[in-house]
Amino acid sequence: MPIVAWHGVRASQVSVARFREAAELGITVNYTRFSDTETACKALEYAGQAGVKLIVECDALYSDTRREAAVKKLMRYPALEAYFCKDEPLCSEFPTIARMMNAIQAVDPDHYCYANLFPAGPAEHLQALGVATYREYVQRYLNEVPATFLSFDEYPLVTNPGSSVRLIKDTWYEDLEIVADEARKANKKFWAFALTCPHVVYPVPTLSDLRLQLYSDLAYGAQVLQYFTYWTPTVSGDWNYRMAPIAEDGTRTATYDLVKTVTSEIQRLSGVFLGARVVSVRHTGTSVPKGTVRLTDLPEPVRRLETEGSGAVVSQLENQGYTFLVIVNRDPNTAMGLRFEAESRVRQVLKNGSIVPADDITEMTVDPGDAVIYMW
Template structure:
């Protein structure tokens, strides 16, 4: 195990003791979130396409909520008043209260968009705003998205002041933060402060992994640190994944890389996927470019159809553990010799275990190689266990053949793809 992986893994036990638990909140996630950043104009034609492509959440101003509802979608409300500074001005505070009263009973409302990538210096004001929203509308989400691990210490700590934010910039590549114990400690502190001060209902973050000169080194580290914080706080988490080339250092992802980003998130217990970005000019390289749908948008729609089936199943499953086959990426654990499920083969795999307490009731295997298919040899601790696979096309559990002498099954995986199984009896 390399030094960074060892630093990360040994830190997990300490975090379990130090974990921050979020207080009880009224908003509860009732569906797997499938959404995006940079929504299209909220016209009938655009929202009809959004719904047909399998999304269930868009973003919209108050006057577009009826159109959102017409197409069976939910929305995050966008309005300049949803800002901590509104609470410093009595007139704007009254206007914000009136806005909330206007929309809170609308059937299309899922929540309120608050901000993107705040530093910890902004958490106090954000906590105040979240409390205000919750006081006047406890049923809906206050949505805030967080920095990735490769943000610099200055970015993680910046205040809400526009001038200060401009000075520290935004994360554009991995040059700002190396992968070391200091990076891990700083990010854990950032997450713990966010949870304890802001008291969110959901943890959302972004991480952009695919660069023109190779892949980033912190993708799985970020996933694990988010998973760890979400479990300790008893909160769901959502991953914003790369689907554009808005930054010069990013490469255009293909369908296998997109599938890799989605299914690795699922294996880690994620409860939502957001694509960055959906709508923009051709220069952004997003799913829609100058109003025209790209091939990658069709690939995302195909994955979304699968998420509409598998998402409700995973929504009710709790992540127990996540392991990797060798070579171990930074921030990951090897599959223990006594694991109820072990994976062998020439490929590279992610193994996500789900269940209740110490009992494994389901598992997901993901092909970590997004370039070529692989066949995993899966060893069951109990050769008499009944294995069923979830068919993400029909939404049904289907019996899966097990060698009763060896307790082994073979699982074929397309590049970057994952498959979900359940076990009976449980371990």
């Protein structure tokens, strides 16, 4: 499973050792902005020695007069993954992004161009984007920009001042529904995020926070996972960025080991998710998130699926001739009771990737944000 570090190893810190440190956490692709092409080339050389790929952003890529020469330099490095073009564009910026992507691809058709979309928001946010609905924003991007995949960011867990209780933004699952649907209709993969750097109202991540974001992304079919951020940004103002896996001074924080743990867990389950086709995504609970569909019918070998508490994401996937049922506790704060009954041919996929028989009747407690996976 590709894992992208946003604001990865800093340009001023590039070395083989630093990229190996990122790889140790589980990073496979590093995104960093470089001011000049020469520094980017040096980073590509070091990253290649560490087995890490780079999404490169540098000033020359934005220049009509310097772009071609920069691409011709960068494209020679085996560690090059892609060219960074834009983060969170307005619709009015789509033509510029398209021209930039087309110009780069004309020189180097073997490496893709990267752009990432805004999440949904209130009416004034959509108006600023230049659309009436979030779906219109995603559709226009896919229609107007020669993107090879669809990426969007949404950091769904927030807290109120003085409280550790996680609240889920009501736009999150609806965004996942829209992005997954539009990517599928366009025959493109979609990429999603987990927040690994707390700031403003976003709390220091726990294992439950990370699991909920990543397993929900995967349940909807995400094929690349992105961490915002790897290195703690140095930004003026009231953002209060802190406690990313790597601190501003380059030392590891407690978040490093936490993210390493969940990344390793995800990679052991890559046989379930990587390359999977989503058959359906449904939700259980007294109420279901806005824009989602309630679970009413069970797949044929499942006799009973009951959840307690806030409810679950229930995703049916197909991969390599098998069907997988992924059940994610949608509550980031409280464990969920699960009662599951199925035919004897149904097996359970454990967190270490091993496959064991599933009991005919199973009652269990699922930790906050965690997932249980069955297959047949």
